Amino acid sequence: MKTTPYLYLFTLLTMAACKKTPEGISPAYRELTEAVYASGNVYPRQEYTVTAEATGLIQQRLVNEGDSVRPRQLLFVLESTTESARQQAAAAVLRQSQANLNANSPVLAELDAQVRNARTRLSNDSLNYARFRELYAQNATSRAELERAELAYTLARNTLRAQQNTLQRSRNQLRVEVANNRSQLVTSEVAGQNTRVRSFVDGKVYEVYKDPGELVRPGDALALVGSGRRLYAQLAVDESDFGRVRVGQSVTLKADAYPDKTFNARITKTYPKLNRTDQSFRVDAEFVGNNPDAYYGLTVEANIIIRQRPRVLTIPKAYVVGMDSVWVEQNGQKQKIRFQKGTENFDLVEVRGGLTEQTKVVVSDE
Incomplete structure (x- = not known):
């Protein structure tokens, strides 16, 4: 130039x-x-391109080129069976994770039973170890028998600690899963709300790119909007x-x-x-x-x-x-x-x- x-x-x-x-x-x-x-x-x-934030068919186009728009004014309505299905699936996954965290859930019940069994065994091995120490003090048993009883007691104690840790770790993991699944549900609900596309500015529609019946995906341009004054x-x-x-x-x-x-x-x-x-x-x-x-x-x-x-x-x-x-x-x-x-x-x-x-x-x- x-x-x-x-x-x-x-x-x-x-x-x-x-x-x-x-x-x-x-x-x-x-x-x-x-x-x-x-x-x-x-x-x-304040020019910007209105984009889709959900996948779906355009059910309604409520503006045309040259129309004036206000902030929060509805511009497009999408019909998205995909987002509805995702929301239902997210809700089901959240319910299942909440059930798994319940005290009576099969996952935690099994781990809790293992803890109880380990505690019972520790109690028995503790008594047995104490009995062998008394016998050994009275020269009524051998050193090897005492050591075997001591080893059994030590193993039972370690097993109980490991089972308790496993139970606590599982509870923590289930809590995280509940939080993540709740977040996924909220995200899917927001995505469902994104099927209603609104204006951000007080301005004018300069160009419309999509018509009713067209399929759009997140990021697809729908219209060009900017200040009219x-x-x-x-x-x-x-x-x-x-x-x-x-x-x-x-x-x-x-x-x-x-x-x-x-x-x-x-x-x-x-x-x-x-x-x-x-x-x-x-x-x-x-x-x-x-x-x-x-x-x-x-x-x-x-x-x-x-x-x-x-x-x-x-x-x-x-x-x-x-x-x-x-x-x-x-x-x-x-x-x-x-x-x-x-x-x-x-x-x-x-x-x-x-x-x-x-x-x-x-x-x-x-």
Whole structure:
């Protein structure tokens, strides 16, 4: 994209001079304001893509392109048998895990019985070990018999401890399973609620991508929504001019959709990343005063005001032929000549050489 610094004139005289007249015109000195040219598009603030968060068929589409919407307004209704089935399955799994945690559950009852059996065996082996110690003290049994009784007591004690740990670990694991299954149920319930898609902003529907009867999955785009009142211009400024642009500078914009209107804006943000495709930088401008209608992507041309120039020789842009030529009248004859062109704006071209205030520029015969 090739752009040059532009000039913008703020007088009614300039507007009148921009019209072609059969009699022709002469270059004139005028007070101009130097500006940087930019082009871009108009977009809404708070723009976002409405996406599906559940799998299902679109049962209802409650908005169309151009409709105004409010926050929390219902946009789409999905019919999802899958989410209902998942919710029922999650509820069944939660009930089963809660039953397993119950004191009378088969899982815990079996472990509890093993603990009781281990405790009984420990009691018996403890008594037996005590009896063999008394017998050994009375030299009524051998050392080997005492050690066997001691080993049996030790094993019984360790077995009880292990069974108790297993029972406690199982209870803890079942509690975790209950918590996880409850979370899964809540998630499935939320997913079921996601079959009702609502707006997040007070704005306007710019595009609808899906119709009733279509199958959608999580992440599928349903519509494009954005603010219907807060608009901004996203402009592209040539890298050779970007260094002259500052936040707060005034901007004048024109759009083909409004041939007789000019809009005012102000630079609110500049982006430091170069777009290598067209060698431009992005600049955002907020409208000041009147906004254009909320047409998404409306094409605009802009002049970013840099400084005023009190005396510049100019001709109307409409008289320029090609890049740098005009038709002039000399001695009653028309001829095409080239001139040294400077910067230009929507309506005027700066004359740096080749034409004077006495030159009569006429309408092209081409």
